[in-house]
Amino acid sequence: MARAPDAAQLALRGLRVLEIGTGPALAYTGKLFADFGAEVVKVEAPGGDAWERMPPLLGESEPRSALWAWLHTNKRSVAADPVADAGWLERLAQTCDVVLDARALDAGLSVLERPIAGAAPPAVEIVFTWFGEDGPYSAYTGSEAVCRALSGAVFNSGPVEGPPHMPHELQTGIAAGLMAFSAAVAAWMGRAHGSRRYVLSVHEAVFHTVEMEAGMVQDGRHAPRLGVNRFCGTHPTGIYATAEGWIGIFTHTLPQWVALCEAIGRPELAHDPRYANGAERMARADEIDAMLRDALRTRTAQQWFADLGARKHPTVLVPTMAELLAQDVHRQRHAFVPVTAGAARCEGPIVPLRLGAAGPLRGGAAPARGADNAHYRGAGLLHLPVRASGTAHGLPLQGTTIVDLTMGWAGPLAARTAADLGAEVVKVESTVYPDWWRGANFTEEFYRERLYEKNANFNLMNRNKRGITLDLARPEGRQLLLQLVAQADAVVENYSAEVLPKLGLDDAALRKVNPRLVMVSMPAFGLGNAWSDTRAYGGTLEQASGLPLHTGHPDGPPAMTSYAYGDPVGGLNAGAALLLALCVQRDTGQGMLLNLSQVEAMLPMAAPFVLEQSVHGAVAQRQGNRHPLHAPHGCWRCAGPDDWLVASVRTDAQWQALCGVLGRPDLAADAGLLQAPGRRAQQDRLDAAVAAWAATRSADTAMQELQQAGVSAGVVRSIPRLMDDPHLRARGFWQRLERAHVGHYLSGSTPLRQDGRPLPIRQVAPTLGEHTAQVLGERLGLTPAQLAALEQRAITGRSARPKTGRTAA
Incomplete structure (x- = not known):
C-alpha cells in the first residue's frame, strides 16, 4: 500500500512558483511543483489557454477540458493582460522563488528581452523555447508536433510505406516538462551559489526520447522504418489479439524465444537455426506473426500473461483504458486520482514520482480563471522569496554522491540526469556481468576484441560518470559496496526485483549503513505487488500502459512508437524523483526508498485517453495523425x-x-x-x-x-x-568526444543552456573499471597493495571475463 502524503512534509512546500505562458510542457512542469506542495501561481490571459478546449471536455456544467484540469491541479490562478498588467506581473514575479516562463512559445523570442521579474532575477528561472535562443530554427513557428518531427522521434514509427505516426502532443510536453522540472529542482538545491537561469529547447528535449537511435547510427546498426511494432532488430515484439483481450510480447534473447515456442506448442522451432537470433527472426517476421496470430487466439490474454510470465518471457496485458483503470496493481498504488474543476469530477493518472509522505498529492482541483486575483493584487505581493546573490557558474549538484547500480537505458539515464547537473556518480559493474548495454552476446570475440567497450549507446548513457568494478556475488565485493554506500547520498538500481535481496543488498541492508540514504528502485510495476517480478523492456512498458491502442492510423493495428519508449520515459521520471528525494534529504536529513513503477511513469502519456474513459465511459477511435483542435x-x-x-x-x-x-x-x-x-x-x-x-x-x-x-x-x-542537422550543428548540440577503444564519437547535449552554453560533458563514459583504483583509494583509503590484491582475486578488474572464469571465494 502506497504511503499517503502529508501536507506538512510535501517535498516542495514553502516554494512560490510563477507559471506564465501556455502549452503542455509548461503546464506539466507546474503540475509537478504543485502536486508536491509548491504554491504555483498560473497567469492566464483574459481569453484563456487554447488547451482549455482540448478534448475530452468535462461536460455542460464545466465546459473546460478534463486534460487542462488534470494539468493544473492544486494551482492558483490569476487573470492578467501581459501588456496592461506588466507592472503588476513584474511585482508578482519578484515575490516568487521559481519562475517558469513560456511566453516565447506564443510571442516569439523577442518577449524574452523583457524579463518577467525585471532587474531582480529569481533564485531559479526556466525559460521555455521551441528551438533555443540561437541557430537557424530559433525564429521558427513551433509546435509540439513539429518539434517531435524535427527531433527524429517520428520517422521510424508507423508502416514502412508511411505516413509515419504522430502521437498526441501531450507526450512531447511531458518529456520536456520532466527535464525542465529536474533542472529547476537541482537549481533550487544549488541556490546558495547564486541564481540560475536555464533555457530549455523543446526540440532538443524530445530528442532524448529517441537518443538510443543516435548510438545505433554510430554503431552501424540503425535500421530504416521496419513497420508497425517492428524495431530494434529482433522479433517478435508485437501486440496480438487473443481469445479475449490483447497481449504484448517482447522476445529479445534466445531463452525467451525458446520459452515462447514451448508455450505455444511449437518446441521444434525453439532451436531451429532459422530463428537462432533476432536478425534471423526479423527476416521471417511475417511468417512468425502469422503463426502467433493463430496460436495466441487459443487462450485469453490473462492466461497467456500467467503462462509466459512464469516462463520469464517479457509479456504484459495490453489494456483498454477501462481495463487499465480497473487493474488492481495500479489501484493498490493509487495510480489514478480524482481531478475536479467546478462541480465536475473525473479520474486521471497520479504524478508517478513516489516519495511517500513527501508526495505527490493524490489528486486535486483545478482553479477557475482569475480565482486568486484579489489575493495576489493585495496581501500576496508581500511574500518575500529566497534571493540568491549573483549568477552561479558551477553546476548545482556539486558535492552530491550517487552510487549507480543500473544497466541499459532507463536506470543509467536517471543517474545521468544527476551527473549532468554536477553530481558525482559512481557506476558499479562486474567484470562477469557488465552493463548489458555493453553487449549481451558473450562470444570469444566479445572478450578478445573488447567489444564491451565499443557500444555507442553505453557511451551516450554514461557520460559524466566514474566507473568501477566490484563482484557483488562475493563477500569482499559486497562489503566494499556497503562502504561506498555509507558515504553516498543516493543509490539508483534497476535490477530485477529479486536480485538485490538475494545478494543481501536490499534497501534495509543499505539503510543500515546509511540511514539518510535515498534509494531509487524502478521495476516495471513497482515493488511489493503481484506483478513486481514481470520482465520488461522499454517496449513492454509501453504495451502495458495501453497507449498503443490509441496510437497509429484508424485502419491499422495497435501501434508502439518503435523507440523503446518506456525506457527514456522511465529514466526521466526516475531522475526527477531522485532529485526531489535529494531535496527532501537536504531539508530533513532523512532518507527514503523510492518505489517507482516504470509502467506508471508511462500513464501520464496516456492521460488524454484515461481521462476520456473516466469522463465519457469510452474512448473514441484512433484519429491517426489528425489533431483534436487544429486543422489541417x-x-x-x-x-x-x-x-x-x-x-x-x-x-x-x-x-x-x-x-x-x-x-x-x-x-x-x-x-x-x-x-x-x-x-x-x-x-x-x-x-x-x-x-x-x-x-x-x-x-x-x-x-x-x-x-x-x-x-x-x-x-x-x-x-x-x-546528426547533420544544420540547426543542431550551429548550436553545438553535437559534441565530438574521444574515448579509449572507440576514438571520436558524437554525443548530444542536455536540452538546457546556461549563459548560452550547453551543460559541460566533464567525463566521457568510463571504460570497464577505469576508476576503480581512484575511487576506492580516495573514498575508502585502500592502498596500492590492497587494490592489487583485489584485482588479482578478480573482485575488481578492467577486463570482462566469462562467468566460468570467476575465482572461487
Whole structure:
C-alpha cells in the first residue's frame, strides 16, 4: 500500500512558483511543483489557454477540458493582460522563488528581452523555447508536433510505406516538462551559489526520447522504418489479439524465444537455426506473426500473461483504458486520482514520482480563471522569496554522491540526469556481468576484441560518470559496496526485483549503513505487488500502459512508437524523483526508498485517453495523425524518397498564410474554412490540397516556405539526417568526444543552456573499471597493495571475463 502524503512534509512546500505562458510542457512542469506542495501561481490571459478546449471536455456544467484540469491541479490562478498588467506581473514575479516562463512559445523570442521579474532575477528561472535562443530554427513557428518531427522521434514509427505516426502532443510536453522540472529542482538545491537561469529547447528535449537511435547510427546498426511494432532488430515484439483481450510480447534473447515456442506448442522451432537470433527472426517476421496470430487466439490474454510470465518471457496485458483503470496493481498504488474543476469530477493518472509522505498529492482541483486575483493584487505581493546573490557558474549538484547500480537505458539515464547537473556518480559493474548495454552476446570475440567497450549507446548513457568494478556475488565485493554506500547520498538500481535481496543488498541492508540514504528502485510495476517480478523492456512498458491502442492510423493495428519508449520515459521520471528525494534529504536529513513503477511513469502519456474513459465511459477511435483542435494537421509525403513534412495550422491567421503558400485563394475565401471547427469538418479536402503541394518539393523546401509565412512546419528527420542537422550543428548540440577503444564519437547535449552554453560533458563514459583504483583509494583509503590484491582475486578488474572464469571465494 502506497504511503499517503502529508501536507506538512510535501517535498516542495514553502516554494512560490510563477507559471506564465501556455502549452503542455509548461503546464506539466507546474503540475509537478504543485502536486508536491509548491504554491504555483498560473497567469492566464483574459481569453484563456487554447488547451482549455482540448478534448475530452468535462461536460455542460464545466465546459473546460478534463486534460487542462488534470494539468493544473492544486494551482492558483490569476487573470492578467501581459501588456496592461506588466507592472503588476513584474511585482508578482519578484515575490516568487521559481519562475517558469513560456511566453516565447506564443510571442516569439523577442518577449524574452523583457524579463518577467525585471532587474531582480529569481533564485531559479526556466525559460521555455521551441528551438533555443540561437541557430537557424530559433525564429521558427513551433509546435509540439513539429518539434517531435524535427527531433527524429517520428520517422521510424508507423508502416514502412508511411505516413509515419504522430502521437498526441501531450507526450512531447511531458518529456520536456520532466527535464525542465529536474533542472529547476537541482537549481533550487544549488541556490546558495547564486541564481540560475536555464533555457530549455523543446526540440532538443524530445530528442532524448529517441537518443538510443543516435548510438545505433554510430554503431552501424540503425535500421530504416521496419513497420508497425517492428524495431530494434529482433522479433517478435508485437501486440496480438487473443481469445479475449490483447497481449504484448517482447522476445529479445534466445531463452525467451525458446520459452515462447514451448508455450505455444511449437518446441521444434525453439532451436531451429532459422530463428537462432533476432536478425534471423526479423527476416521471417511475417511468417512468425502469422503463426502467433493463430496460436495466441487459443487462450485469453490473462492466461497467456500467467503462462509466459512464469516462463520469464517479457509479456504484459495490453489494456483498454477501462481495463487499465480497473487493474488492481495500479489501484493498490493509487495510480489514478480524482481531478475536479467546478462541480465536475473525473479520474486521471497520479504524478508517478513516489516519495511517500513527501508526495505527490493524490489528486486535486483545478482553479477557475482569475480565482486568486484579489489575493495576489493585495496581501500576496508581500511574500518575500529566497534571493540568491549573483549568477552561479558551477553546476548545482556539486558535492552530491550517487552510487549507480543500473544497466541499459532507463536506470543509467536517471543517474545521468544527476551527473549532468554536477553530481558525482559512481557506476558499479562486474567484470562477469557488465552493463548489458555493453553487449549481451558473450562470444570469444566479445572478450578478445573488447567489444564491451565499443557500444555507442553505453557511451551516450554514461557520460559524466566514474566507473568501477566490484563482484557483488562475493563477500569482499559486497562489503566494499556497503562502504561506498555509507558515504553516498543516493543509490539508483534497476535490477530485477529479486536480485538485490538475494545478494543481501536490499534497501534495509543499505539503510543500515546509511540511514539518510535515498534509494531509487524502478521495476516495471513497482515493488511489493503481484506483478513486481514481470520482465520488461522499454517496449513492454509501453504495451502495458495501453497507449498503443490509441496510437497509429484508424485502419491499422495497435501501434508502439518503435523507440523503446518506456525506457527514456522511465529514466526521466526516475531522475526527477531522485532529485526531489535529494531535496527532501537536504531539508530533513532523512532518507527514503523510492518505489517507482516504470509502467506508471508511462500513464501520464496516456492521460488524454484515461481521462476520456473516466469522463465519457469510452474512448473514441484512433484519429491517426489528425489533431483534436487544429486543422489541417498531419504528415504529408514530399518529393524525395521517404521524405515527409509535418505541418500544424494552429490559428486562423496561419490558415490564411497556408492558403497563400499553397496558391489556393479559393480555400482562403471559403467561409466554411475560416475557423478550425469548419476546417476539421473538411479534413479530407484539406489533406488533399496540402498533399498535392508537398509532393512537388522536398521536405526541407516545404518547411522553409511554410515557416517563412509563419506556419508551423518541420521535416520528419531520420536520426542519421538529424546528426547533420544544420540547426543542431550551429548550436553545438553535437559534441565530438574521444574515448579509449572507440576514438571520436558524437554525443548530444542536455536540452538546457546556461549563459548560452550547453551543460559541460566533464567525463566521457568510463571504460570497464577505469576508476576503480581512484575511487576506492580516495573514498575508502585502500592502498596500492590492497587494490592489487583485489584485482588479482578478480573482485575488481578492467577486463570482462566469462562467468566460468570467476575465482572461487
